[in-house]
Amino acid sequence: MKKGEKSFEEALLELEQIADKLSKGNIPLEDMMKLYEEGQELGKYCKKLLSAYDKKLETAEVKLNEG
Amino acid sequence: MFNNDYILSVTQLNEYVASMLKRDILLENIGVRGEISGLVKHSSGHVFFSLKDANALVRCTMFKQYADQIRYKLPLSDGMQVLVRGGAMIYVKDGQFRVNVRSIEREGSGAIFERFSELKKRLEARGLFDEAHKKALPYLPQCIGVITSPTGAALQDIINITRRRFPDMNICLCPVTVQGASAAGEIAEAIRFMNRKKRADVLIVGRGGGSIEDLWAFNEEIVAQAIYDSEIPIVSAVGHETDFSISDFTADMRAPTPSAAAELCVPLYDVLAEKLDRCQDSILASVQKTIELKDSCLDSIMSSAVLASPRNILESYKTRLDSGNKALASLIRGAADRARERLGSLTAGLEALSPLGVLERGYAVVKNEKGDYSSGVNALKVGEEANIIMNDGSVLVSVDEIRSGANEKR
Numbered sequence: 001m002k003k004g005e006k007s008f009e010e011a012l013l014e015l016e017q018i019a020d021k022l023s024k025g026n027i028p029l030e031d032m033m034k035l036y037e038e039g040q041e042l043g044k045y046c047k048k049l050l051s052a053y054d055k056k057l058e059t060a061e062v063k064l065n066e067g
Numbered sequence: 068m069f070n071n072d073y074i075l076s077v078t079q080l081n082e083y084v085a086s087m088l089k090r091d092i093l094l095e096n097i098g099v100r101g102e103i104s105g106l107v108k109h110s111s112g113h114v115f116f117s118l119k120d121a122n123a124l125v126r127c128t129m130f131k132q133y134a135d136q137i138r139y140k141l142p143l144s145d146g147m148q149v150l151v152r153g154g155a156m157i158y159v160k161d162g163q164f165r166v167n168v169r170s171i172e173r174e175g176s177g178a179i180f181e182r183f184s185e186l187k188k189r190l191e192a193r194g195l196f197d198e199a200h201k202k203a204l205p206y207l208p209q210c211i212g213v214i215t216s217p218t219g220a221a222l223q224d225i226i227n228i229t230r231r232r233f234p235d236m237n238i239c240l241c242p243v244t245v246q247g248a249s250a251a252g253e254i255a256e257a258i259r260f261m262n263r264k265k266r267a268d269v270l271i272v273g274r275g276g277g278s279i280e281d282l283w284a285f286n287e288e289i290v291a292q293a294i295y296d297s298e299i300p301i302v303s304a305v306g307h308e309t310d311f312s313i314s315d316f317t318a319d320m321r322a323p324t325p326s327a328a329a330e331l332c333v334p335l336y337d338v339l340a341e342k343l344d345r346c347q348d349s350i351l352a353s354v355q356k357t358i359e360l361k362d363s364c365l366d367s368i369m370s371s372a373v374l375a376s377p378r379n380i381l382e383s384y385k386t387r388l389d390s391g392n393k394a395l396a397s398l399i400r401g402a403a404d405r406a407r408e409r410l411g412s413l414t415a416g417l418e419a420l421s422p423l424g425v426l427e428r429g430y431a432v433v434k435n436e437k438g439d440y441s442s443g444v445n446a447l448k449v450g451e452e453a454n455i456i457m458n459d460g461s462v463l464v465s466v467d468e469i470r471s472g473a474n475e476k477r
Contacts, residue, residue: 008207008339012346015343016346018346019345019347019349019350022353022354022357023349023352025357025360032357033354035350039346039350043346043347046343050336050339050340050343051235053233054237055234055237056210056238057226057238057240058237058238059239059240059241060240060241060261060264060266061242062241062253062256062257
């Protein structure tokens with residue numbers, strides 16, 4: 001993961017915060033829709049990170065004093 | 068070379084034998100195991116004692132520069148079982164065969180634990196175990212690095228647990244020897260290698276169970292240093308639950324077994340996926356609920372008297388307009404009726420005065436040739452024609468004679 005990109009942990013936390021804010025209610029309709037969209041983006045991003053695995057099992061041979 | 072008649076001086080004899088011993092490389096650095104007896108701690112700082120076993124003894128000298136190093140770490144006493152290292156040689160001066168001791172360790176069952184606690188104390192003092200230096204393990208690692216024997220059960224355990232918790236997780240194995248002389252060096256190099264190549268974001272370093280000697284590589288300073296220097300977080304999993312190694316103290320986390328290490332490093336896929344779903348469901352439900360709420364709010368506003376009354380007001384205006392119209396209409400009709408009446412009476416009056424009515428009473432109207440009504444004989448000319456209009460028709464006459472003389476009005 002590149003530096004500067006959100007980590008899964010960060011994105012999930014933000015998503016949980018949005019869910020929490022929305023469940024409390026009392027949000028003007030426009031803000032609610034913005035949060036909803038943000039939530040959708042975060043959800044997609046998290047799903048992407050969660051699936052980015054190849055089930056690799058590789059063996060690295062250590063070469064002494066390799067650069 | 069020598070026969071029995073060859074005569075040496077004492078010095079020559081001692082020097083000869085001493086040089087023979089010096090030529091033997093093995094004797095330069097040997098370890099000898101035995102029991103201390105006749106211990107003398109000289110005021111000069113040098114220590115003298117004999118090392119003995121059941122059948123023999125050898126004299127030992129430990130010069131001050133070496134004795135000082137162990138003075139507090141290992142107080143010597145008679146009867147102590149030790150392992151000395153140094154050079155065996157013969158002193159020319161007294162022909163004595165001695166061991167020049169450079170280091171001593173306690174031997175027997177306590178020895179290795181002594182070494183362990185000495186190492187532990189030393190490295191702890193250096194700050195290698197500092198809590199503040201330890202790093203947190205990544206929440207969702209991309210790849211788990213494993214430094215262990217490729218043939219041991221530890222690796223299999225780690226792989227099994229990993230696959231169970233997060234089936235598609237990437238694993239990068241860096242195979243090493245885990246006991247013996249080369250193990251410590253290999254392990255340290257593997258840790259440095261993984262750091263250079265950044266192949267993993269968390270490392271499991273360990274092996275299965277064994278004796279303290281078997282696990283010793285994981286107590287070596289070179290390994291501890293590599294663990295401390297590692298920028299990638301490391302979980303140490305050496306031996307069984309009850310085995311503690313220097314690696315364990317230095318690492319960012321200790322696991323009692325390799326399986327436990329995998330549990331520490333690998334998150335549960337299902338748990339993460341479920342957290343995600345729960346969030347999204349909650350968001351959706353909140354949004355739907357809010358929309359429904361606002362919708363019914365809108366409904367009640369729409370049906371409230373506030374919005375309905377404009378219609379009512381309109382209705383009342385309509386009613387007023389209607390009755391106004393009706394009133395106006397009846398006024399107009401009334402006026403029209405009266406007008407009609409007047410017209411009727413006027414018409415009757417007019418008719419009474421109409422010349423045509425006069426005609427009905429027998430009078431006649433005369434038009435001259437030009438067609439003009441003649442009100443007198445002046446309008447007529449002799450010889451012209453004139454039209455006499457009577458009640459029931461007209462008579463066309465020609466004027467023969469005109470006799471003027473107005474009839475007096477009475």
